[in-house]
Amino acid sequence: MVTSALTDARTAAEAVVDPEMPMLTLADLGVLRGVETAADGTVVVTLTPTYSGCPALDEMRHDLRRALHEAGHERVEVRTTFSPPWSTDWISDAGRRKLAEAGVAPPDRLGPRPAGGPVPLTLHAPSRVVACPQCGAADTEETSRFGPTACTALRRCRSCGEPFEHVKEI
Amino acid sequence: MHSHDETDDENVYDALATADDDGRWAFGTGFDAGTAEIDAPVPDGVDRDDLATYCLMLADDALVASQRLSGWTTKAPELEEEVALANIALDLLGQARVLLARAGHLGAAEPYRGERSDGKGGCAGPQDDEDVLAYFRDDRAFRNVTLVETDLGDFAQTVAWLLVLASWRLALLRRLTGSRDPVLAAVAGKAVKELTYHRDYAAQWVLRLGDGTALSHARMQAGLEAVWPFVEELFTAHAVERRLVDAGVAVDPTELRWEVDAVLDQVLPAATLTRPERPAVGLVGGRGGRDGVHTEALGLVLAVMQSLARAHPEATW
Numbered sequence: 001m002v003t004s005a006l007t008d009a010r011t012a013a014e015a016v017v018d019p020e021m022p023m024l025t026l027a028d029l030g031v032l033r034g035v036e037t038a039a040d041g042t043v044v045v046t047l048t049p050t051y052s053g054c055p056a057l058d059e060m061r062h063d064l065r066r067a068l069h070e071a072g073h074e075r076v077e078v079r080t081t082f083s084p085p086w087s088t089d090w091i092s093d094a095g096r097r098k099l100a101e102a103g104v105a106p107p108d109r110l111g112p113r114p115a116g117g118p119v120p121l122t123l124h125a126p127s128r129v130v131a132c133p134q135c136g137a138a139d140t141e142e143t144s145r146f147g148p149t150a151c152t153a154l155r156r157c158r159s160c161g162e163p164f165e166h167v168k169e170i
Numbered sequence: 171m172h173s174h175d176e177t178d179d180e181n182v183y184d185a186l187a188t189a190d191d192d193g194r195w196a197f198g199t200g201f202d203a204g205t206a207e208i209d210a211p212v213p214d215g216v217d218r219d220d221l222a223t224y225c226l227m228l229a230d231d232a233l234v235a236s237q238r239l240s241g242w243t244t245k246a247p248e249l250e251e252e253v254a255l256a257n258i259a260l261d262l263l264g265q266a267r268v269l270l271a272r273a274g275h276l277g278a279a280e281p282y283r284g285e286r287s288d289g290k291g292g293c294a295g296p297q298d299d300e301d302v303l304a305y306f307r308d309d310r311a312f313r314n315v316t317l318v319e320t321d322l323g324d325f326a327q328t329v330a331w332l333l334v335l336a337s338w339r340l341a342l343l344r345r346l347t348g349s350r351d352p353v354l355a356a357v358a359g360k361a362v363k364e365l366t367y368h369r370d371y372a373a374q375w376v377l378r379l380g381d382g383t384a385l386s387h388a389r390m391q392a393g394l395e396a397v398w399p400f401v402e403e404l405f406t407a408h409a410v411e412r413r414l415v416d417a418g419v420a421v422d423p424t425e426l427r428w429e430v431d432a433v434l435d436q437v438l439p440a441a442t443l444t445r446p447e448r449p450a451v452g453l454v455g456g457r458g459g460r461d462g463v464h465t466e467a468l469g470l471v472l473a474v475m476q477s478l479a480r481a482h483p484e485a486t487w
Binding site: 049051052053054055081082083084085086087118119121122123143144145146147148150154168170 | 207250253254256257258260261262263264265267268340341344352355356357359360361362363364366367369370371373374377429432433436437440
């Protein structure tokens, strides 16, 4: 009984979509850190922001509370945690596929980052290949490192001419 | 005709706010409630007031820099640069919010709370510590370094300012990931990735303008010269910082100089720019921004940032 309520709460929380990239659920984006039930039956959801100043965090909390209320959970608490920091590596394979299908280039997987020592500065544009999500061509260029949301950069395909967003790696 | 029913004429915003029982203060949305790290206990052997002050220092650096950068919105030379500067401002604001919430959790907001005018108790205006600290402190209570409050001048000066600021803050927060305070460590862990993007952005522009036309080179050099007098203060340790370094919580700013210099030594020659030789300003009798001693520029920044919230402290929507 308790287990099924928890499973049900998890399903409801995982289905909530990101307010800025609605092709992704919060589970796809990798910002849901946990869904638990407390002893008194309160559903406790733990979220982590993508960027420190992500303005969507408040909307995510609101949407999670509403989705869980609609699924019959009266007492809901949404907690936030900053550690460990979110990375684009947390975006699921399903999430990457959905981004590409929506015309947004998914991020590369960065893997474990070297620890310690100064962060190196590269003065020439990174040579990373970001394929065009429309035509698949590799010949694309960055038009702006910063885009309409904190997570995205703007790029343009030199082959088909289409501009597109790229979820930039952090 | 029926008499004036006061519920009909009540402020419609009040009705909206009570409809879902989720009225928001008009000038901010706090997140200090329910954030795992912010409620963490003060590490053993660490003075609570010192920790609160240190959180304010790092928060105010980011908050005031964010406010300065957002002054470019609607005025940047290209739409892409406007979006970039606004994004950088937003990242810094996010860093500031967590640090202000932590400072508030440690008691820093209490002197600035007021009573509600309608006698219902609680505080006038924002409930959240971060908002009380951002909007209801005067300039003498801000602990930011002088650099962040300076007028940003033209775009060249702005990217010179950002190169110095992002390089310094990146060096600082990279070390802070090892802090014994879990909030400082967590904020730093996220911020390092953001600041790396900010520094890249500034370095690319310094390079392009410095190694560009005669005019862009001259303006880039002038921008660098304008920023330079405020650099020395970044490497000056305050007594609070020194005590917290000993406690394993803070970073000693005097250790950051070589790392910032290494970045400037990489960027400036590549951009054909000359390292300025200008006397330092920003400290008065050894006291500076970390002591609450500021230039008049901070008052102007705060007037823009705070005046609306102070005029309507109880506004909700």
